[in-house]
Amino acid sequence: MDCHSNHSVFLRADGSLACWDDAGSRRTLHSFDPTVDASQQVVFGSVFGEIRRKLHKGNMPFPDVCQDCMVFASGACFNPGWAANKEILIFQVEPSIACTLECPGCMTLAERKKRHGPPWNLEMGIFEKYLSDFKRDGVTVRTIDFQGHGEPLINRNVWQMVSLARSHFPDANVSMCTNAHGVFESSQVRSGISEMIFAIDGVDQESFEKNRARGSFEKAYSFMKAFCHGAVAEGRDIKTVWKYILFDCNDSREHLLRAQELASEAGVNELLFVNSQLGLRASKVFSLEDIPAFDSSVVIRMSSYLANFHDVLHSIDKARFALFQLDQNGASANLMFSSNMIRRRFACLSPTDELPEEYQALVYEILDLSADPQFDEQTRLRIKGGLHSLLSKLAISLLEAKNLIIRWKSEEVVRLATQLASQPNSDNAVM
Numbered sequence: 001m002d003c004h005s006n007h008s009v010f011l012r013a014d015g016s017l018a019c020w021d022d023a024g025s026r027r028t029l030h031s032f033d034p035t036v037d038a039s040q041q042v043v044f045g046s047v048f049g050e051i052r053r054k055l056h057k058g059n060m061p062f063p064d065v066c067q068d069c070m071v072f073a074s075g076a077c078f079n080p081g082w083a084a085n086k087e088i089l090i091f092q093v094e095p096s097i098a099c100t101l102e103c104p105g106c107m108t109l110a111e112r113k114k115r116h117g118p119p120w121n122l123e124m125g126i127f128e129k130y131l132s133d134f135k136r137d138g139v140t141v142r143t144i145d146f147q148g149h150g151e152p153l154i155n156r157n158v159w160q161m162v163s164l165a166r167s168h169f170p171d172a173n174v175s176m177c178t179n180a181h182g183v184f185e186s187s188q189v190r191s192g193i194s195e196m197i198f199a200i201d202g203v204d205q206e207s208f209e210k211n212r213a214r215g216s217f218e219k220a221y222s223f224m225k226a227f228c229h230g231a232v233a234e235g236r237d238i239k240t241v242w243k244y245i246l247f248d249c250n251d252s253r254e255h256l257l258r259a260q261e262l263a264s265e266a267g268v269n270e271l272l273f274v275n276s277q278l279g280l281r282a283s284k285v286f287s288l289e290d291i292p293a294f295d296s297s298v299v300i301r302m303s304s305y306l307a308n309f310h311d312v313l314h315s316i317d318k319a320r321f322a323l324f325q326l327d328q329n330g331a332s333a334n335l336m337f338s339s340n341m342i343r344r345r346f347a348c349l350s351p352t353d354e355l356p357e358e359y360q361a362l363v364y365e366i367l368d369l370s371a372d373p374q375f376d377e378q379t380r381l382r383i384k385g386g387l388h389s390l391l392s393k394l395a396i397s398l399l400e401a402k403n404l405i406i407r408w409k410s411e412e413v414v415r416l417a418t419q420l421a422s423q424p425n426s427d428n429a430v431m
């Protein structure tokens with residue numbers, strides 16, 4: 001078992017450290033305290049140490065939260081190297097929890113107010129304290145990423161923070177992801193930023209504002225273009241990325257071609273299409289082959305923010321094993337995780353959409369296992385309730401589902417045996 005909190009750190013605008021930025025963001029791991037060393041006592045001390053210890057043992061650190069968290073990697077092996085080498089993969093910084101837009105997949109204004117009191121903007125002194133503690137402790141920080149759950153450009157000190165990050169960690173990748181509703185100034189490209197990500201989901205006001213509610217396409221595109229041209233004019237080696245989350249409203253052939261044309265005009269280095277399960281109805285474009293080609297120098301990439309199939313499969317196995325050991329809490333947390341991930345992934349299916357066969361098989365497995373008498377009625381009801389809307393989409397039979405699962409397991413055994421056999425001195429291991 002592994003998770004982002006083994007290798008990465010999420011600093012909230014109020015100065016606290018939260019357990020990464022999916023469901024884990026509900027869990028505060030450390031409230032800012034100027035007398036505490038954030039590196040020795042927190043990230044490489046007892047606070048994160050306890051999380052790592054549990055992951056290493058194959059237990060969820062916070063079952064009530066982990067069971068709904070997309071970065072919980074149920075099927076991965078714990079990597080002890082991050083703590084041993086005092087390394088942070090991503091130091092995510094939330095310059096502000098405020099935002100002027102209201103994207104449907106993000107926090108609502110009411111949630112921002114209810115869950116987070118002031119200060120809404122990260123204070124410079126607090127940020128500096130974290131940087132200094134990490135630096136003094138000899139920590140390697142690979143990426144310092146300004147985003148979080150609000151809009152970074154709302155914090156008027158954000159560019160100073162970028163410069164501070166760069167001066168403390170000259171070799172780090174210093175990145176920012178913004179909704180691009182800012183005003184370009186040439187000092188921004190001289191701040192020390194190494195990567196700028198512009199989150200603009202559409203090619204005109206109509207395709208854009210369905211997700212980026214209350215936003216202006218013109219404003220966002222102009223900022224991106226001015227920034228990219230400014231970076232070139234100043235001779236700065238800054239990677240510029242147009243991040244384009246795909247939805248039904250912005251994924252037609254015309255939209256995808258126009259995005260490439262506009263990306264070329266703006267001078268961005270990369271156009272990154274993203275699949276998401278948050279917010280609006282999902283797109284039907286899943287791979288680079290689905291993107292019509294437009295001849296330009298812009299690199300096109302595709303990434304996904306979707307629950308991982310293998311983690312779901314693995315957590316069902318973990319639940320089964322926990323039942324075998326009469327560990328009801330472990331079984332319940334793992335089965336809830338698998339059911340929550342499927343519910344979240346397919347929350348936006350319409351009545352005519354089909355559920356992919358492999359997920360149908362997983363739904364059968366979860367329902368089958370949830371009938372075990374060790375589960376209490378409440379857990380069973382929560383699982384059934386979560387999967388309710390998918391029951392009418394089970395087109396394959398229970399037998400076909402079982403056959404699929406047996407086939408995957410057999411393939412997995414063959415894959416592992418081949419992997420073991422290809423390792424040096426593998427004779428004993430295979431035996």
Ligand SMILES: C[S@@+](CC[C@H](N)C(=O)[O-])C[C@H]1O[C@@H](n2cnc3c(N)ncnc32)[C@H](O)[C@@H]1O
Pocket residue numbers: 099103104105106147148149150151152177178179199243245276277278279280305
């Ligand atoms: C909450 S935003 C904060 C940063 C900035 N305000 C922005 O919108 O990019 C953090 C990340 O969530 C991403 N995001 C926003 N809506 C999303 C969605 N529906 N699905 C997946 N990611 C989303 C953004 O692109 C950004 O990378």
Ligand code: SF4
Pocket residue numbers: 099100101102103106107149150151179212
């Ligand atoms: S612009 Fe970013 S922070 Fe603002 S609502 Fe949209 S996703 Fe959330």
